[in-house]
Amino acid sequence: MKITTIKTTLLFTLFIALTIVSCSSDDDSTVPCTETLWYADTDSDGLGDPNVSISSCTQPDGYVINNNDNDDLNTVLPVYTPFTIGSTWTYDVSTDTGTPPVTTSTDIITADGNVTINTKEYTDLSMSAGSTGTMSSMLDQNNFRNENGISFMHGDFTFPLSQLGGTDIVISLDDAKIIDLNASTGTVLTTINDTTNQTVGGLDLAITYTLKTVQQETLANHTVNSVVYNNVVVSDIIISASATTNIVIDVTLLPIQDVYVIRNYYADGIGLIDSNATFSYELIEIPGQTLPIPTTGSAVTTQKITTYTIN
Numbered sequence: 001m002k003i004t005t006i007k008t009t010l011l012f013t014l015f016i017a018l019t020i021v022s023c024s025s026d027d028d029s030t031v032p033c034t035e036t037l038w039y040a041d042t043d044s045d046g047l048g049d050p051n052v053s054i055s056s057c058t059q060p061d062g063y064v065i066n067n068n069d070n071d072d073l074n075t076v077l078p079v080y081t082p083f084t085i086g087s088t089w090t091y092d093v094s095t096d097t098g099t100p101p102v103t104t105s106t107d108i109i110t111a112d113g114n115v116t117i118n119t120k121e122y123t124d125l126s127m128s129a130g131s132t133g134t135m136s137s138m139l140d141q142n143n144f145r146n147e148n149g150i151s152f153m154h155g156d157f158t159f160p161l162s163q164l165g166g167t168d169i170v171i172s173l174d175d176a177k178i179i180d181l182n183a184s185t186g187t188v189l190t191t192i193n194d195t196t197n198q199t200v201g202g203l204d205l206a207i208t209y210t211l212k213t214v215q216q217e218t219l220a221n222h223t224v225n226s227v228v229y230n231n232v233v234v235s236d237i238i239i240s241a242s243a244t245t246n247i248v249i250d251v252t253l254l255p256i257q258d259v260y261v262i263r264n265y266y267a268d269g270i271g272l273i274d275s276n277a278t279f280s281y282e283l284i285e286i287p288g289q290t291l292p293i294p295t296t297g298s299a300v301t302t303q304k305i306t307t308y309t310i311n
Contacts, residue, residue, distance in 0.1 A: 035055045035057055038053060038055070038063035040062060048063065048066050050067035050068075077148070078269070080268060080271065081151040081271055083123035083146075085111050085113060085123070086309075087111045087309055087311050088110050088309045089272065089305060090108050090308065091106070091109070091303045091306060092106060097298070097299040103132060105130055105131055105133070106306075107136040108127070109125055109126070109139050109140075110127075111311075112126050117154055121145060123144050125139045125142070125144065134303065135272055136303065141156045142155030142156065143155055149179075149182055150177055150181070153175075153176050154176070157170070157173055157211065158171075159211070159239055159241075161198065161207075163297065164200060166200040169196055173190075176192075177190050177213055178213050178235055179235050181233070184215070185215065185217045186214065188212050188213070189214065192210065192212070193210045194208075195208045195209075196209075201291070203291075204245060205243045205245050206243065207242070209241040209242075210240045213235060214236040214237075215235055216236055219231075219232040219234065219265075224273050225305070229265075230267070232268075233268075236261060239258070240257065241256070241257070253283050254281060259281045260278070260279050261277070262277040269310065271308070271310075275303040277302075280297065282295065283295045283296070
């Protein structure tokens, strides 16, 4: 009996010890963490906004531990398409197709008024009679709005297949981005893909194309007509295309290539100051076949600002 009592006592003591350890472990796992106050770093400069904070055990994305930045709430993004009503922009435009003469025009763009599309307010622009600039036509065909450093356009874009002997293609744009100050250089902002069939020079062509807008670099300055403009953002509008035709068998006539590239320069608080639009192509020659259209072609249109009035 004595021995049994000792064993029972030891087992009971061991049970109590294990229970204490187990409870201690459970208690430790449920102890709440010590939350820290984190401050919003909206301009990514490593300094937090003292007026915007959250409490969390771990550091949230976009927040820092300090509250030393008083500029976060006051950060004003540049406006590269200041299309205020009554504002005007005048451009010298020239187009060189490689065959004289070079055509020229003086284009005037005017911000006429506002229009509401799908509950969003846009600015409507128009070009003067006789305008020939590539961007003049685009500005005239579309409506524009700005939101949080992004410039949107809504309307149509014309792919000038007539320069290849075909029929121009009108591409519908639904709030396409042309500038995004939050995007890094080389970012594709908008992409539109489609196919079309056309008869060009007696050839039945199946044409596949892609329109994309691309955010490019920001320049400290850019010179146009001897005038230096500061804080200039660059963006591209590019159409890539390929075409096949059937001559007994399907033949690739136009390998995929950028056939229409528009590089635009926008100045802070001014808008479009410089534009270079290049339409070019190079077809593959088919042995034993004489193509009814030129195997190569190009046209370059430049549009440079001369004067402007921003209301």
